[in-house]
Amino acid sequence: MGFLVSTELNKPSRYSDMASLRNNPYRYSPWMTVILRIALVLLLFTVSRVLFYFQNSEIFGPLEPGEWFWVLAGGLRFDVVAVLYINLLYILFTVLPTSRNATATRIFDILFIITNAAGLLLNCIDAAYYAFNLKRITWTSLGELKGFNNATELLSSFLVRYWYVWAIWLAFIIALVWIVRNVRSSARKYGTHTYVDVVLLTFVLCMFGFRGNLRYSTRPLGLNDAGKYVRSPQNVALVFSTPFSIFRTIAETRLEKYSYFSDEKELEEYFNPVQQAETRGDFRKMNVVVLVLESFSEVASSVSNTDPSTNRFMPFVDSLRRKSFYTEYSFANGKKSIEALPAIWGSIPSYTQPYVLSKYSSNKIYSLPQILRDKGYYTAFFHGAPNGSMGFQSFAHLMGIDHYYGKDEFGDNSQFDGIWGIWDQPFLAYFSKTLKTFPQPFFTTLFTVSSHDPFKVPKEAENKYPAGPHPIFKAFAYTDDGLRKLFESIRHEPWFNNTLFVITADHTSPKCELPEFRTSVGVFRIPVFFYAPGLDLSRKSDRVFQQADIMPTVLQILQYDQPFISFGKNLLSDKTKDFAVNKYENYQYIYGDYLLKMDAGNKPVGLYRYKTDKLLKENLLDSDKAAAEMLEKNFKAYIQQFQNRMIDDRFTVK
Secondary structure, three states: OOOOOOOOOOHHHHHHHHHHHHHOOOEEOHHHHHHHHHHHHHHHHHHHHHHHHHHOHHHHOOOOHHHHHHHHHHHHHHHHHHHHHHOHHHHHHHHOOOOOOHHHHHHHHHHHHHHHHHHHHHHHHHHHHHHHHOOOOOHHHHHHHHHOOOHHHHHHHHHHHOHHHHHHHHHHHHHHHHHHHHOEEOOOOOOOOHHHHHHHHHHHHHHHHHOOOOOOOOOOOOHHHHHHHOOOHHHHHHOOOHHHHHHHHOOOOOOOOOOOOOOHHHHHHHOOOEEOOOOOOOOOOOEEEEEEEOOOOHHHOOOOOOOOOOOOOOHHHHHHHOOOEEEOOEEOOOOOHHHHHHHHHHOOOOOOOOHHHOOOOOOOEOOHHHHHHHOOOEEEEEEOOOOOHHHHHHHHHHOOOOEEEOHHHHOOHHHEOOOOOEOHHHHHHHHHHHHOOOOOOEEEEEEOOOOOOOOOOOHHHOOOOOOOOOOHHHHHHHHHHHHHHHHHHHOOOOOHHHEEEEEEEOOOOOOOOOHHHOOOOHHHEOOEEEEOOOOOOOEEEOOOEEHHHHHHHHHHHOOOOOOEEOOOOOOOOOOOOOEEEEEEOEEEEEEOOEEEEEOOOOOEEEEEEOOOOOOOOOOOOOOOHHHHHHHHHHHHHHHHHHHHHHHHOOEOOO
16 A cells, blocks of 8 residues: 555665665655554544543543543544544645655645644634533534624633633644654655555545445444443533534534514413423333334325225234324324434424434433433334444434344344345344343334335245335335234233334335325325223324324323423323424425425415315415414424524423
8 A cells, every 4th residue: 555665766865765764763655654643643632532521521420431431432433534534635645646845745744733733723622612512513603603793802711711721732733743743754756556545545535534434324424423432412522523523514504593483482382392291190111112114104004095006015004003092194204214213202303404414413302212211211222224324323322222233233144135234024023032031111112124225025025925016015015014923922921011002104105106195295194103002092083193293192101290392292182282394395384184385484385285185286375364374373483492492402301
């Protein structure tokens, strides 16, 4: 890889350079110089992380040696990404196969010092600023400085009050100067073979450095990935650095606070996210099992679809649904898998981008898993994909899930579908077997994978299940049969009748032949229902169900008696408004029989009676102004509460 100095030189130059190397043992090939300098900068970033902790130790609390190991190990992974971003120009200028003179070398050294000093300065500033913001500085945070007319005075005050921050930064600058003076490259000319090195370097930087991994099944390293390295969500800021936080949020659109309602009481009359179950007794320590079915759409269900060409592919799910608390009109809050778990666990709908990929993913949320964990529940998440896929492992940890079971834990690659994960039927059997070992009470979630593009089933199952108008329907039938086998295997367990099962999907599939399921309402129609064999819960509801309703409804069934934040509703309460929210290019607000469509500025552009006007052909915005005005106020109260609390990190009850 070009670590060794080229020998294609004339003899006088060669002997002169060798003598120089003997007199200065710190001269290396440009590649080795880059590696050593980056390694030393990573060490400085680690030191800044330790200083960040001690500056804010009262906030983070004491860390055990084992916790320190994972914080530093995880921090190193995040720092590699940040440091490579910071040093991109320096690296490329240094390793390009061209001659070097003293002036060029000096310029590159100055570039190295300035860029890394800037990155370390951000860490130093945040060490003092974190106590006020309780989160790392983001790109949006930098933009917020424009709102201060007295920015110069604030900076001067900061310089005086936090003099030690600048002293530490000065020490880092001295260290960078030492690195530049003592870790230097030989001033030799490269051979042409090093052009290949540059190409390989670019590939590694883009695929590993900037993404943070080389796995095809995982997304680029994000802020929420810090969750897997800490025990408490409040400590995620110890793992990633401030430069990483800024780089990962630089492309995000800045959210603006809404002020549709200036009076807080009026705002809460239209929508109040602070909720509490209507309890009539002691807390029920029922087990809770949430099954999230990949892409399961109502188009394949006989409960909501009368077309026999598509409604016969989830017979077991349909039979279980009719024994449950359910409705014909239930909706996903988003269109992506990574939008489902925040809605299901935290009652957080989709907004401008998936919550788990946003700069707000480290906000404090008292989620359903956390609430139950605090009640003594064993918490677990099962996902047959390669560990870390979709960022679920990290997000699950942040949400209060202590135990993760993925492809690695399954341990049999012969059952790997080659793309997404373990085939659903063997993974559901593994889920059943593992579930029987859990202490009670337990909260667990399983996320299936097989009904995902390219919608394949194992070879031995190809002729066992019916084919539909699209390959996804056979995948539905395959997973549905796996669920039947799951319930057969656990129905005689002593804990079965003391278990609440919540069955839903993450989102619908874009592959659908029926027009009513291709509208902006139909593309969100998924099953959402609650099955409790030991409770008298079975009935059909005429209400609108959504994923964000799962958390408050489960807490109602369990008789949880403390307030919590939810952007859904308690489906068992007659006092809650009958609504659902999702995003199809722009927001949609479903209220009873109505659908209100909004534009990018949250202004109504359409009003429809979606239950009777299934293809949304008749816009009632002008003819039913009273309904339009009422729905608009409800929605604007909802979005104001949601977005303002998102910005202010107010997703918990104080």
